[in-house]
Amino acid sequence: MKHYAGLDVSLEETAICIVDENGRIVKELRALSEPPALIAAFDGIGLQLERIGLEACSLTAWLHDGLREAGLPAICIETRQANAAMKTMPNKTDRNDARALAQIMRTGWFRQVHVKSRQCRLWRSALVARRTVLNEMRSIENVVRAILREGGIKLGTPSRAVSVAKVREMAASDPLMTAIAEPLLAVLATMLEEFARLTKQVLDIVKGEPVCRKLMSVPGVGPITALAFRATIDRPDRFDKSRSVGAHLGLTPSRYQSGETDIQGRVSRCGDELARTALYEAAHSLLTRSKKWSSLKAWGMGIAKRRGMARARVAVARKLAVILHRMWSDGEEFRFGKEAFAKASSAAA
Structure with a gap:
């Protein structure tokens, strides 16, 4: 039995x-x-x-x-x-x-969950630790800005590397304000050092991981996005179709259908939040910062003109998930498109 x-x-x-x-x-x-x-x-x-x-x-x-x-x-x-x-x-x-x-x-009424390898779990832990420190730094920076505004001091948008020194300089004329802000600045300075250390750990991991280096050949995809995608997917062969990756990461629309009712909602957001956020940021970088032409960017900008930039970011993020999985599975490089190839050929001639 x-x-x-x-x-x-x-x-x-x-x-x-x-x-x-x-x-x-x-x-x-x-x-x-x-x-x-x-x-x-x-x-x-x-x-x-x-x-x-x-x-x-x-x-x-x-x-x-x-x-x-x-x-x-x-x-x-x-x-x-x-x-x-x-x-x-x-x-x-x-x-x-x-x-x-x-x-x-x-x-047998269950859906089996893939248990990632220990290495991928450790990589994800490093990314979560880095993001946690970054979020806490932002919270402390906002509190410091609020304290300065009480005295009519506008901090502006200095880089994080010089923000602590600039706050101390601007608040030096007010001893009471300095006394309140100094403990926060001390914590922020320590967090900046540890954030830099965590970032270096992530970059060192990416340097030694050939899959991440291949994924970074896609415009907009940096080391954080590449490692987040690598750690989340773990093994590309567990997906029969690349387009299933978009649904797995919660980047496809949710749907409610019952009788004559058929409602298509926003993206489901049911997958890994870390990888989904990284892909969304990569899509934003591709659409707004990448200067090199690609058919993917042209497709995304077309959606932005018709339906707005917010929807375009989600659509490009979903497309990025499909492309990254296919590149990983086939071992091929990113294809910029026919127009980019024509431009390169004419320039060489």
Whole structure:
């Protein structure tokens, strides 16, 4: 008889439920949320399991890798589907959640989530750390600007490299204002140093990663966007079609259809927010800063004239996701288009 297991993972302990192929509960237990403890728990049961389901969470990748290395059939499942099944339980408890996950494994009503490699997870962590420091720096800068405006001082738009020194110079005539702003400036100066260190780490990663260097040949795509896309996709072969990448990253319109009602909404934003934001910024750079002609830019500018720049950025971001995946899969360089080739040929002649 086949058996299936569901794991409701929390920070300290994991609730485990095992059911047979008829849905009958065979065993329920708890174990520490660590791979050795879970492996020992399954070894002690002595049953051959067909599937072990874990809901996607912060510990899932670590536990999934540990269980897989031990030869156990661990599967990470999509959170929204898991939540839909858990809501059928009258009471929200770890035990009931484990039971629901076990039944999902038995019925096969789930969407398996790709667990990225450890290297890609570390790359993404570096990008998240850099972005977090950048966001906090912006918050502190806004507070400093507000403090200066109380005294009628307008900071303007100095570069971050000189902003701390300029604020100290402008506020030097007001001791009370200086006393308030100085702690924030000290924190900001330290954050600037650490932000530069994190940025260097990202650039060093990109230098040693050939896929990122290839992706950077696309206009508008810099090291941050290339690494974010590389870390998010992990393996290009998990997508049968390149155009599926746009939907995976939440860059395709959402849709609601019921009877005669058929509404197409804004982009779904259901994918990885880090990669989606990076692609959107790359699209903005391509449309507004890139001086080299390409058919992609011409296509995007055509959309901007008809429907506005905001929609054009989203459309180009989606197109960039498709192009980057196809370049990665085929190993080809970016194609600027026929007009660019004609211009280059005439210039050479």
